[in-house]
Amino acid sequence: MAKEYNFREIEQKWHRLWTERQTYKVVEDENKKKFYVLNMFPYPSGAGLHVGHPLGYIASDIYARYKRLQGFNVLNPMGYDAYGLPAEQYAIKTGQHPEKTTFANIDRYREQLDKIGFSFDWDREVRTCSPDYYHWTQWAFQKMFNSYFDEELQKAQPIEKLIEKFKQEGTWPTDEKAQSDLLMNYRLAFLGETMVNWCPKLGTVLANDEVVEGVSVRGGYPVEQKKMRQWCLRVSAYSQRLLDGLDTIDWSESIKETQRNWIGRSEGAEIEIPYTLSKDGDEAGSFTIFTTRADTMFGVTFFVLAPESELVDKVTTPDQRAAVDEYLKYVKSRTERERMIDHTVTGVFSGAYGINPITGDKCPIYIAEYVLAGYGTGAIMAVPAHDSRDYAFAKHFDLPIIPLVEGADISEESYDAKEGIVINSPITPDKSVEYDGERLCLNGLTIKEAIAETKRFVKAHNLGRVKVNYRLRDAIFSRQRYWGEPFPVYYKKGIPTMIPEECLPIELPQVEKFLPTETGEPPLGNAQIWAWDEKNRKIVDKKLIDEAAGIYPIELYTMPGFAGSSAYYLRYMDPHNDQALVSNRAASYWQNVDLYVGGSEHATGHLIYSRFWNKFLFDLGVSKKEEPFKKLVNQGMIQGRSNFVYRIKETNTFVSLGLKDKYDVTPIHVDVNIVKNDILDLEAFKAWSPEYATADFVLEDGKYVCGWAIEKMSKSMYNVVNPDMIVENYGADTLRLYEMFLGPVEQSKPWDTNGIDGCFRFLKKLWALYWDKDGNLALTDDEPSADSLKTLHKLIKKVTGDIEAFSYNTSISAFMVAVNELSQQKCSSRIVLQTLPVLIAPFAPHIAEELWEALGGEGSVCDARWPQYEEKYLVETSVKLGVQFNGKVRFDMLFPADATPEQMIELATSAPEAAKHLEGMDIVKTIAIPKRIVNIVVKPKT
């Protein structure tokens, strides 16, 4: 009896031994080089893990194990992003505390993860909802509150420095409330009265990245704009550093591009525009416009203000007042969503005129919703000839259009491109206003030159300034929810005040109900023990609130999801430290994440917030690197592959795919777990649902063939494949191999169980190499054959290169080839066969351990050394090359391996096979590509 590959026994055994031996425990060791591998930690949802989750974890685990085999001290931790809406909504429905459901889900995740055999160091697990974790989330928030961004130093500084500055300038107010209000404009975490995305259905505000097309990402509920007092993080202060940092990190170009778009840097000019309240009136004031196209100053024919702009009131003339008010009413009535979808031209004349400082022309000032209050200055100069939105507006209101680019046809649409030669700037020399004896003239310049020249002119004559604008907005940092980190803040006579650092963490209070209170307060309004006793430094019953006694209300908002996930990678370095977020020693050792693996859907959320948060902590000296994640790999999504059965209408008869066109059928989703290779398991189908117990079938070739489609993996489509099933039937090693074999890690692909047998067969073949017919080890101490050594070293070379390049599917192919070759060579040499377990260990750790142990290896295969390939085994004594004439391969021949290109050409042209091709021909050119081909270009003799 040959020894069977009993994956169940093997995997159970090694899970036990790994735990007993603490194989994956990692400690800082300054004598070893570190490597930090990280997965985006999961939100533990009630549905458990599906096959899409482990994809990234397996990919990073392979890399982590590989690095360990190379002698690195590898940190590969795992934890849970445990705060979140689903648990809270479940709590509202059932009254069950979200902590309870969350912990239950975590246990289930852990159980599933353990089956797959990851090399996580579970001693370092973090949970964002645990007080000793969010202690440091609250701490970081307080640090941000007590910091401001110094524009000159381009970094965060203690707020005391700013107070000092105000005192020196003599602008420091004496009133405490005024002091607080002043500093709020500078603090990195601040309370701001801003337009927020308010979602009435969820009863909370949302960040910009949580809203897509006017509805909430979670739930898809409508979102409206509302002015509210909210905690914000001054992410925008770091815009330039967030942008610059992108050039220093090894992330995919598309993610970096997405972030660049999100940050939205645009370089332009702010120009002062004086205005009058009638065509011939005197100057009544001025406003500032922002433009990236300073070169088009000569084409301005009107100005536009955003309806929300504070200037609207000032520029509206009495006789236009009624029309303007009506327009503002109309704009207010429109939701964000309507404004986004419907781009019809609307607007109203304000009655005032702006004076173009370059031409001296007076142009009407309009109010229109196509100009946004939140970007630039909320006011623009309109150049209809060269901006499509201005063009549409000008056509609609019949305003003049002045072309400024040579040859540009603007009869049908504007010419927006920044290419061409400038004309009409000015039309006549006297159309350019003279400043200090200089008149601006752009005619004949390219647009790029003209932009630079105008900026220079504007700056030189003090008409405005060069200005960089960013689209990146400050992040709204408070939520009206229960299941999140409470703010360590109380309101002392209305002034937000930090609870002392030593009193942290402020634990989430117990509440009876998880809904907002009847008075409209957030859920924390339900908490009874939720007031701060300043003198005794503790949380007390809110009935005791009394300013005189120094007992004040505590903030009722909680922090958003990204609060806990923004610095968790630092916490893994030192997860049990109760004195600091991370010790200096641990932070100095682990530095930052070398390899980060996760989905690209976090491009404008987590991956921006984390970078911001880390940059702040870097300024503080807590984090040791400016960028948190050196290399980022985005694993693709695993889509579902649904199966269908076809029921003949109004019957309980199901017809196989190939015959369905002959009947009138309804396709019905069928559970993919009772379908194998698209063949339906009829008995399982009958048992699946009582409705089908009596089903009849129309078969083809005795089988029922199901249809299929690629869809999102979801419960309702019965296409969810969970890893437990695969582990049960094939083992964790097969699952790991197959998930990687499916295709490149970065690529999205449907989960299709059809190919899994190939990986399972491979492991069985590998296993079979080691055992004889009687189940004994079949190894000999014979010298390996040259062929076997070549196979082995070819494999080492290929696998090493492929892992480095994250090309796991090709390295698995290489294993398959090598095992087939060794099996054909009947290789039984210990020298060759004891290397294989080490090579396969990152991919299939269980079988690797078992073989390693059987071969008498020391300890765990995890501590073996990754083999080096030797060129000498790969060298050929002779090489077979194709000889081609005029690019077509004509014959193959053998060359000495060390032949020079010249010698190869010589040999090829004198070979007998070449004679007939050379007959009557002249050799035009000869090329020899080493190890590839000898190319001879011929043409008929003239």
Place this chain on the structure above:
RNA sequence: GCCCAGAUGGUGGAAUUGGUAGACACGAGGGACUUAAAAUCCCUUGGCCAGUGAUGGCCGUACGGGUUCGAUUCCCGUUCCGGGCACCA
């Protein structure tokens, strides 16, 4: 509209970055072993054409051009699919 990434057999995907396209796997077909099934092993498998046959020829990497002795790879144009941003001045 702007930006980014793609398109290779029946299927998932390879191709050392300009050098014999289709590795590896699945599926399919044929065969061996077996009372039978499972498991295992072997052969064939991009298309078309010629040949009893070994084999030979032509066409083929979304489409149309170009550079090159040689293009899946580089350049220009077109179509289609995916992703991001979007009245951002």
